[in-house]
Amino acid sequence: MKLDSHVPVLVVGAGIMGAGIAQVAAQAGHPVRLFDAREGAAAEARGKLAATLDGLVARGRLEAAAAAATLGRIEPVATLEAAADAGIVVEAIVESLAAKQGLLRQLEALVGDGCVLASNTSSISVTALAQGLQHPGRVVGMHFFNPVPLMKLVEVVSGLQTEAAMAEAVFALAGRWGKVAVHARSTPGFIVNRIARPYYAEALALLQERAATPAVIDACLRGAGFRMGPCALMDLIGHDTNFSVTESVCAANFGDKRFAPSLVQRELVEGGLLGRKAGRGFFDYRAGVPAAAPVSAGRGEDLAALPPAARIVLHGQGLAVERWAAALEAAGRPGERRTESDWTGLEADGAQLRLTDGRPAGRVAAQLRMRDLALFDASLPPGGAPGSAVAWTAAASASAPWQAQAGAWLRAAGWQDQRVEDAAGLVVARTLAMLINEASDAVLQGVCSAPAADAAMKLGVNYPAGPFEWLAAWDATSVVRLLDHLDDHYRGERYRVSPALRQQAWLKEMTA
Numbered sequence: 419m420k421l422d423s424h425v426p427v428l429v430v431g432a433g434i435m436g437a438g439i440a441q442v443a444a445q446a447g448h449p450v451r452l453f454d455a456r457e458g459a460a461a462e463a464r465g466k467l468a469a470t471l472d473g474l475v476a477r478g479r480l481e482a483a484a485a486a487a488t489l490g491r492i493e494p495v496a497t498l499e500a501a502a503d504a505g506i507v508v509e510a511i512v513e514s515l516a517a518k519q520g521l522l523r524q525l526e527a528l529v530g531d532g533c534v535l536a537s538n539t540s541s542i543s544v545t546a547l548a549q550g551l552q553h554p555g556r557v558v559g560m561h562f563f564n565p566v567p568l569m570k571l572v573e574v575v576s577g578l579q580t581e582a583a584m585a586e587a588v589f590a591l592a593g594r595w596g597k598v599a600v601h602a603r604s605t606p607g608f609i610v611n612r613i614a615r616p617y618y619a620e621a622l623a624l625l626q627e628r629a630a631t632p633a634v635i636d637a638c639l640r641g642a643g644f645r646m647g648p649c650a651l652m653d654l655i656g657h658d659t660n661f662s663v664t665e666s667v668c669a670a671n672f673g674d675k676r677f678a679p680s681l682v683q684r685e686l687v688e689g690g691l692l693g694r695k696a697g698r699g700f701f702d703y704r705a706g707v708p709a710a711a712p713v714s715a716g717r718g719e720d721l722a723a724l725p726p727a728a729r730i731v732l733h734g735q736g737l738a739v740e741r742w743a744a745a746l747e748a749a750g751r752p753g754e755r756r757t758e759s760d761w762t763g764l765e766a767d768g769a770q771l772r773l774t775d776g777r778p779a780g781r782v783a784a785q786l787r788m789r790d791l792a793l794f795d796a797s798l799p800p801g802g803a804p805g806s807a808v809a810w811t812a813a814a815s816a817s818a819p820w821q822a823q824a825g826a827w828l829r830a831a832g833w834q835d836q837r838v839e840d841a842a843g844l845v846v847a848r849t850l851a852m853l854i855n856e857a858s859d860a861v862l863q864g865v866c867s868a869p870a871a872d873a874a875m876k877l878g879v880n881y882p883a884g885p886f887e888w889l890a891a892w893d894a895t896s897v898v899r900l901l902d903h904l905d906d907h908y909r910g911e912r913y914r915v916s917p918a919l920r921q922q923a924w925l926k927e928m929t930a
């Protein structure tokens with residue numbers, strides 16, 4: 419079955435999403451009918467679109483003829499009778515199972531054979547939406563992202579009874595509408611809203627432990643390549659919305675603690691500090707209030723300013739070690755290299771600055787019986803650019819001179835060092851490991867393929883890389899070790915390792 423551009427499309431619900439869906443369908447050449455239960459809403463939406471298109475024409479971004487043609491293809495309709503000749507109906511009404519089921523039943527009585535019933539739901543089970551219909555096989559999730567004309571991703575969601583031909587038709591249609599479609603099986607949060615949970619949850623967990631401020635956490639994740647840190651992003655989404663998505667994913671997973679919402683966020687919701695829209699969330703957006711800055715000791719350290727160590731040894735490999743090697747070489751004090759070492763980092767006269775493996779610095783110091791112990795955070799491509807922020811911490815036993823030197827060594831490697839409390843897995847390492855872990859479970863459970871997960875996270879929430887791209891740049895053994903250390907430290911359900919990831923680590927050990 420093929421939904422060519424001459425096939426009429428009915429969009430039900432002329433709100434933010436429905437208006438956007440009508441626009442992309444019309445731009446692709448379809449005759450579009452737009453219906454809303456609120457009288458006049460569809461015409462208003464068309465009016466707003468006309469103004470948007472006029473603006474694009476005025477700025478030379480769209481031909482006047484193309485704008486007129488797009489608008490000419492959108493017809494506000496007053497009843498659902500327009501469903502009769504539609505090849506596909508896309509509903510974008512209120513997010514309520516009862517309302518959507520009622521609408522689909524009504525539509526089923528009106529549409530012709532073979533018409534696809536697509537839903538833009540972001541959280542309701544597609545299997546549940548189709549329940550009770552004569553032809554449940556024609557119900558498909560078509561999950562767009564806001565703003566629809568700009569966001570490239572569409573999750574094509576199949577419920578238990580969705581016919582493969584219907585899902586394929588929607589997949590191909592999304593492609594013809596200029597989108598990148600990915601297949602997803604109907605499970606809580608589908609792909610993006612599920613895999614993204616740790617991006618928020620790890621920041622909230624760090625805040626609850628008072629390990630770092632929102633500004634520091636955000637700076638570190640921007641340093642890892644994210645366009646927005648998690649705290650600023652939650653402020654943008656709105657804490658009420660973000661909290662309720664987390665609650666619904668957690669409840670839909672029978673209260674699995676892995677998805678547990680945070681007290682820190684509930685407090686913001688209860689206090690009405692909902693984020694940008696309220697003028698305050700983690701950050702203060704009221705006029706005249708200066709933006710919160712992370713506290714950094716500075717950047718760009720001259721190695722010559724560091725006290726000379728009699729013996730510097732570089733352990734393992736990776737971005738930090740390579741930068742230290744180059745800086746030491748340039749300063750005429752090349753260090754010893756131990757690339758085969760079982761840890762990564764720097765040793766200066768016996769004191770150590772190690773890449774985190776998920777154990778808190780205090781624990782590593784106790785296990786090694788080493789007082790002067792500090793840890794720094796992971797950097798995976800495309801993150802770690804010179805000048806970007808990196809988190810580090812020191813064991814409580816570390817001497818004041820070594821604490822000062824640890825930050826200075828990171829600055830010598832070109833980073834802006836951000837001191838945080840001794841939290842297991844620091845900031846970036848634990849966040850990326852948990853994103854990889856969640857994506858691994860999603861693939862294991864047949865929710866999506868690994869390439870679909872990567873595409874979905876890059877296009878649906880603008881991640882700088884996909885979870886499996888990070889995994890390829892890191893390695894399964896290190897990720898599993900880090901998660902096991904977090905699991906051991908916190909002893910809850912949150913950090914349990916995906917069986918798929920563990921299998922990969924074993925395979926790697928066999929072939930090493």
Ligand SMILES: NC(=O)c1ccc[n+]([C@@H]2O[C@H](COP(=O)([O-])OP(=O)(O)OC[C@H]3O[C@@H](n4cnc5c(N)ncnc54)[C@H](O)[C@@H]3O)[C@@H](O)[C@H]2O)c1
Nearest residue numbers: 431432433434435436454455456510511512513539540564
């Ligand atoms: N806003 C987002 O960022 C976003 C992103 C992805 C998916 N979604 C999903 O898209 C859907 C719509 O969201 P929105 O943000 O556009 O909401 P919205 O409130 O802007 O628009 C919903 C529209 O549906 C109309 N409506 C309500 N019940 C109706 C019914 N029974 N029949 C016809 N019209 C009805 C309302 O009058 C309103 O105009 C929801 O399922 C939501 O979960 C939203």
